[in-house]
Amino acid sequence: MNEELFIQLLKEKRIEINDKQLKQFEIYYSTLVEWNEKMNLTAITAKNEVYLKHFYDSLTPAFYFPFEGNMTVCDVGAGAGFPSLPLKIIFPELQVTIVDSLNKRITFLDHLAKQLNLQGVNFYHDRAETFGQNKKFRESFDIVTARAVARLSVLSELCLPLAKVGGTFLALKGPQFQEEEKDAQSAIHQLGGEWNEVHAFALPEEGSERHLAVVKKIKTTPKRYPRKPGIPNKSPIS
Numbered sequence: 001m002n003e004e005l006f007i008q009l010l011k012e013k014r015i016e017i018n019d020k021q022l023k024q025f026e027i028y029y030s031t032l033v034e035w036n037e038k039m040n041l042t043a044i045t046a047k048n049e050v051y052l053k054h055f056y057d058s059l060t061p062a063f064y065f066p067f068e069g070n071m072t073v074c075d076v077g078a079g080a081g082f083p084s085l086p087l088k089i090i091f092p093e094l095q096v097t098i099v100d101s102l103n104k105r106i107t108f109l110d111h112l113a114k115q116l117n118l119q120g121v122n123f124y125h126d127r128a129e130t131f132g133q134n135k136k137f138r139e140s141f142d143i144v145t146a147r148a149v150a151r152l153s154v155l156s157e158l159c160l161p162l163a164k165v166g167g168t169f170l171a172l173k174g175p176q177f178q179e180e181e182k183d184a185q186s187a188i189h190q191l192g193g194e195w196n197e198v199h200a201f202a203l204p205e206e207g208s209e210r211h212l213a214v215v216k217k218i219k220t221t222p223k224r225y226p227r228k229p230g231i232p233n234k235s236p237i238s
Protein backbone atom coordinates (compact mmCIF):
# COMPACT_ATOMS: atom_id res chain seq x y z
CA MET A 1 0.00 0.00 0.00
CA ASN A 2 1.64 3.23 -1.07
CA GLU A 3 1.11 6.48 0.77
CA GLU A 4 -1.51 7.76 -1.69
CA LEU A 5 -3.66 4.66 -1.30
CA PHE A 6 -3.20 4.83 2.48
CA ILE A 7 -4.56 8.40 2.46
CA GLN A 8 -7.38 7.58 0.05
CA LEU A 9 -8.62 4.48 1.89
CA LEU A 10 -8.57 6.26 5.24
CA LYS A 11 -10.51 9.12 3.68
CA GLU A 12 -13.16 6.66 2.49
CA LYS A 13 -13.53 5.68 6.15
CA ARG A 14 -13.84 9.38 7.08
CA ILE A 15 -10.38 9.52 8.59
CA GLU A 16 -8.58 12.64 7.43
CA ILE A 17 -4.82 12.64 7.68
CA ASN A 18 -2.80 15.86 7.69
CA ASP A 19 0.82 16.56 6.67
CA LYS A 20 2.08 16.35 10.25
CA GLN A 21 0.52 12.92 10.70
CA LEU A 22 1.86 11.70 7.35
CA LYS A 23 5.32 12.84 8.39
CA GLN A 24 4.90 10.96 11.69
CA PHE A 25 4.11 7.75 9.80
CA GLU A 26 7.21 8.28 7.65
CA ILE A 27 9.35 8.71 10.76
CA TYR A 28 7.67 5.67 12.35
CA TYR A 29 8.55 3.62 9.27
CA SER A 30 12.19 4.73 9.07
CA THR A 31 12.76 4.29 12.82
CA LEU A 32 11.19 0.82 12.76
CA VAL A 33 13.38 -0.30 9.86
CA GLU A 34 16.52 1.24 11.37
CA TRP A 35 16.01 -0.41 14.78
CA ASN A 36 14.90 -3.67 13.21
CA GLU A 37 18.48 -4.14 12.02
CA LYS A 38 19.64 -4.22 15.66
CA MET A 39 16.68 -5.98 17.27
CA ASN A 40 13.90 -8.17 16.01
CA LEU A 41 10.79 -5.96 15.96
CA THR A 42 8.96 -7.06 12.83
CA ALA A 43 9.25 -9.54 9.98
CA ILE A 44 7.61 -6.99 7.69
CA THR A 45 9.99 -4.29 6.45
CA ALA A 46 8.99 -3.33 2.88
CA LYS A 47 7.41 0.12 3.00
CA ASN A 48 4.18 -0.86 1.19
CA GLU A 49 3.71 -3.80 3.54
CA VAL A 50 4.38 -1.83 6.73
CA TYR A 51 1.80 0.75 5.64
CA LEU A 52 -0.76 -1.97 4.94
CA LYS A 53 -0.11 -4.67 7.55
CA HIS A 54 0.98 -2.49 10.45
CA PHE A 55 -0.27 1.10 10.00
CA TYR A 56 -3.56 0.57 8.13
CA ASP A 57 -4.36 -2.66 9.99
CA SER A 58 -3.80 -0.91 13.34
CA LEU A 59 -6.26 1.82 12.35
CA THR A 60 -9.10 -0.55 11.40
CA PRO A 61 -10.68 -0.44 14.91
CA ALA A 62 -11.43 3.24 14.24
CA PHE A 63 -13.65 2.21 11.30
CA TYR A 64 -16.06 0.62 13.77
CA PHE A 65 -15.41 2.16 17.15
CA PRO A 66 -15.41 5.87 18.02
CA PHE A 67 -12.08 6.96 19.50
CA GLU A 68 -13.05 10.20 21.16
CA GLY A 69 -11.23 12.98 22.99
CA ASN A 70 -8.82 11.96 25.71
CA MET A 71 -10.01 8.39 26.17
CA THR A 72 -7.50 6.16 27.94
CA VAL A 73 -6.21 3.20 25.93
CA CYS A 74 -4.12 0.32 27.24
CA ASP A 75 -2.42 -1.75 24.54
CA VAL A 76 -1.40 -5.17 25.84
CA GLY A 77 1.65 -6.69 24.14
CA ALA A 78 2.01 -3.84 21.65
CA GLY A 79 5.50 -4.90 20.55
CA ALA A 80 6.65 -2.18 18.17
CA GLY A 81 3.51 -0.13 19.00
CA PHE A 82 0.66 -1.86 17.19
CA PRO A 83 -2.19 -1.02 17.17
CA SER A 84 -2.05 1.86 19.67
CA LEU A 85 0.62 4.15 18.21
CA PRO A 86 -0.92 4.49 14.73
CA LEU A 87 -4.19 5.24 16.58
CA LYS A 88 -2.38 7.83 18.72
CA ILE A 89 -1.00 9.53 15.60
CA ILE A 90 -4.49 9.82 14.10
CA PHE A 91 -6.22 10.68 17.41
CA PRO A 92 -3.54 12.73 19.23
CA GLU A 93 -5.65 13.33 22.33
CA LEU A 94 -5.80 9.64 23.26
CA GLN A 95 -3.90 8.79 26.44
CA VAL A 96 -1.99 5.64 25.56
CA THR A 97 -0.43 3.10 27.92
CA ILE A 98 1.52 0.17 26.55
CA VAL A 99 2.52 -2.88 28.57
CA ASP A 100 4.91 -5.38 27.04
CA SER A 101 6.95 -8.14 28.62
CA LEU A 102 10.00 -7.58 26.39
CA ASN A 103 12.19 -4.75 27.62
CA LYS A 104 13.92 -4.17 24.28
CA ARG A 105 10.53 -3.32 22.76
CA ILE A 106 10.02 -0.71 25.51
CA THR A 107 13.44 0.79 24.72
CA PHE A 108 12.38 1.07 21.09
CA LEU A 109 9.02 2.64 22.03
CA ASP A 110 10.69 5.25 24.26
CA HIS A 111 12.96 6.25 21.40
CA LEU A 112 10.11 6.22 18.85
CA ALA A 113 7.86 8.40 21.04
CA LYS A 114 10.62 11.02 21.17
CA GLN A 115 11.12 10.91 17.41
CA LEU A 116 7.37 11.33 16.86
CA ASN A 117 7.09 13.95 19.59
CA LEU A 118 4.18 12.10 21.22
CA GLN A 119 2.65 13.44 24.44
CA GLY A 120 0.40 11.32 26.65
CA VAL A 121 2.08 7.96 26.11
CA ASN A 122 3.42 5.69 28.85
CA PHE A 123 5.30 2.44 28.38
CA TYR A 124 5.71 -0.28 30.98
CA HIS A 125 7.92 -3.33 30.95
CA ASP A 126 5.70 -5.89 32.67
CA ARG A 127 3.60 -8.97 32.15
CA ALA A 128 -0.07 -8.21 31.62
CA GLU A 129 -0.83 -10.75 34.37
CA THR A 130 1.06 -8.61 36.93
CA PHE A 131 0.01 -5.28 35.47
CA GLY A 132 -3.66 -6.27 35.71
CA GLN A 133 -3.24 -6.90 39.46
CA ASN A 134 -1.67 -3.48 40.02
CA LYS A 135 -4.26 -1.25 41.73
CA LYS A 136 -3.04 1.76 39.79
CA PHE A 137 -4.01 0.20 36.45
CA ARG A 138 -6.64 -2.43 37.19
CA GLU A 139 -10.11 -1.54 35.84
CA SER A 140 -8.90 1.92 34.90
CA PHE A 141 -8.92 2.11 31.09
CA ASP A 142 -11.70 3.17 28.72
CA ILE A 143 -10.33 0.88 26.02
CA VAL A 144 -7.99 -2.11 26.06
CA THR A 145 -6.57 -3.27 22.73
CA ALA A 146 -4.46 -6.23 21.65
CA ARG A 147 -3.24 -7.59 18.33
CA ALA A 148 -1.38 -10.88 17.79
CA VAL A 149 -0.66 -11.61 21.45
CA ALA A 150 -2.62 -14.76 22.39
CA ARG A 151 -5.77 -16.71 21.57
CA LEU A 152 -8.96 -15.02 22.64
CA SER A 153 -9.66 -17.04 25.81
CA VAL A 154 -6.15 -16.21 27.10
CA LEU A 155 -6.18 -12.66 25.80
CA SER A 156 -9.43 -11.94 27.59
CA GLU A 157 -7.80 -12.78 30.92
CA LEU A 158 -4.88 -10.46 30.12
CA CYS A 159 -7.05 -7.58 28.89
CA LEU A 160 -10.48 -7.51 30.54
CA PRO A 161 -9.17 -6.91 34.11
CA LEU A 162 -7.62 -3.66 32.84
CA ALA A 163 -10.85 -2.27 31.35
CA LYS A 164 -13.06 -0.16 33.58
CA VAL A 165 -16.67 -1.19 33.99
CA GLY A 166 -18.41 0.44 31.05
CA GLY A 167 -15.16 0.27 29.05
CA THR A 168 -14.37 -1.80 25.98
CA PHE A 169 -11.92 -4.53 25.03
CA LEU A 170 -11.04 -4.50 21.32
CA ALA A 171 -9.36 -7.67 20.04
CA LEU A 172 -7.81 -7.46 16.58
CA LYS A 173 -7.96 -10.94 15.18
CA GLY A 174 -7.18 -12.81 11.98
CA PRO A 175 -8.84 -15.74 10.19
CA GLN A 176 -8.60 -18.08 13.20
CA PHE A 177 -11.16 -15.97 15.05
CA GLN A 178 -14.19 -18.26 14.61
CA GLU A 179 -12.47 -21.16 16.38
CA GLU A 180 -11.24 -18.92 19.19
CA GLU A 181 -14.61 -17.28 19.66
CA LYS A 182 -16.30 -20.47 20.89
CA ASP A 183 -13.53 -21.22 23.39
CA ALA A 184 -13.57 -17.69 24.75
CA GLN A 185 -17.29 -17.30 25.48
CA SER A 186 -17.14 -18.64 29.02
CA ALA A 187 -13.89 -16.79 29.89
CA ILE A 188 -15.34 -13.47 28.73
CA HIS A 189 -18.43 -14.01 30.84
CA GLN A 190 -16.43 -14.99 33.96
CA LEU A 191 -14.16 -11.97 33.55
CA GLY A 192 -17.09 -9.52 33.54
CA GLY A 193 -17.31 -9.04 29.79
CA GLU A 194 -20.14 -9.30 27.31
CA TRP A 195 -19.99 -9.74 23.55
CA ASN A 196 -20.99 -6.58 21.84
CA GLU A 197 -20.22 -7.17 18.18
CA VAL A 198 -17.79 -8.72 15.76
CA HIS A 199 -16.79 -7.02 12.53
CA ALA A 200 -15.43 -9.23 9.76
CA PHE A 201 -13.57 -7.61 6.89
CA ALA A 202 -10.67 -8.09 4.51
CA LEU A 203 -7.47 -6.11 4.31
CA PRO A 204 -7.32 -4.15 1.05
CA GLU A 205 -4.92 -5.24 -1.72
CA GLU A 206 -4.13 -8.73 -0.42
CA GLY A 207 -7.55 -9.63 1.00
CA SER A 208 -6.54 -11.42 4.18
CA GLU A 209 -9.29 -12.01 6.67
CA ARG A 210 -9.62 -9.82 9.75
CA HIS A 211 -12.02 -9.68 12.69
CA LEU A 212 -12.51 -6.96 15.23
CA ALA A 213 -14.12 -8.35 18.38
CA VAL A 214 -15.78 -5.72 20.54
CA VAL A 215 -16.31 -6.83 24.13
CA LYS A 216 -18.04 -4.61 26.68
CA LYS A 217 -16.96 -4.71 30.32
CA ILE A 218 -20.23 -4.91 32.21
CA LYS A 219 -19.12 -6.17 35.64
CA THR A 220 -16.07 -6.01 37.89
CA THR A 221 -13.55 -8.78 37.19
CA PRO A 222 -13.17 -11.23 40.11
CA LYS A 223 -9.97 -10.52 42.06
CA ARG A 224 -8.39 -13.88 41.22
CA TYR A 225 -7.97 -12.76 37.57
CA PRO A 226 -5.55 -12.37 35.96
CA ARG A 227 -3.78 -15.35 37.47
CA LYS A 228 0.02 -15.58 37.88
CA PRO A 229 2.25 -15.08 34.79
CA GLY A 230 2.03 -18.01 32.41
CA ILE A 231 -1.06 -19.59 34.00
CA PRO A 232 -3.63 -18.02 31.62
CA ASN A 233 -1.74 -19.52 28.69
CA LYS A 234 -1.09 -22.87 30.37
CA SER A 235 -4.66 -23.40 31.50
CA PRO A 236 -7.08 -20.98 29.83
CA ILE A 237 -10.36 -20.27 31.64
CA SER A 238 -12.95 -22.70 30.33
Ligand SMILES: C[S@@+](CC[C@H](N)C(=O)[O-])C[C@H]1O[C@@H](n2cnc3c(N)ncnc32)[C@H](O)[C@@H]1O
Nearest residue numbers: 077078079082100101102126127128147148149
Ligand atom coordinates in the same frame (compact mmCIF):
# COMPACT_ATOMS: atom_id res chain seq x y z
C1 LIG B 1 3.61 -11.15 18.18
S1 LIG B 1 3.95 -9.73 19.12
C2 LIG B 1 2.67 -8.64 18.57
C3 LIG B 1 3.05 -7.21 18.74
C4 LIG B 1 2.01 -6.19 18.27
N1 LIG B 1 0.80 -6.24 19.08
C5 LIG B 1 1.68 -6.37 16.82
O1 LIG B 1 0.53 -6.62 16.51
O2 LIG B 1 2.58 -6.23 15.98
C6 LIG B 1 3.41 -10.14 20.77
C7 LIG B 1 3.89 -9.18 21.82
O3 LIG B 1 3.20 -9.46 23.03
C8 LIG B 1 4.11 -9.42 24.10
N2 LIG B 1 3.54 -10.28 25.15
C9 LIG B 1 3.25 -11.60 25.05
N3 LIG B 1 2.72 -12.06 26.20
C10 LIG B 1 2.66 -10.99 27.05
C11 LIG B 1 2.21 -10.81 28.40
N4 LIG B 1 1.72 -11.84 29.10
N5 LIG B 1 2.28 -9.59 28.95
C12 LIG B 1 2.79 -8.54 28.24
N6 LIG B 1 3.24 -8.65 26.97
C13 LIG B 1 3.17 -9.86 26.37
C14 LIG B 1 5.43 -9.87 23.51
O4 LIG B 1 6.55 -9.40 24.24
C15 LIG B 1 5.36 -9.27 22.10
O5 LIG B 1 5.93 -7.98 22.06
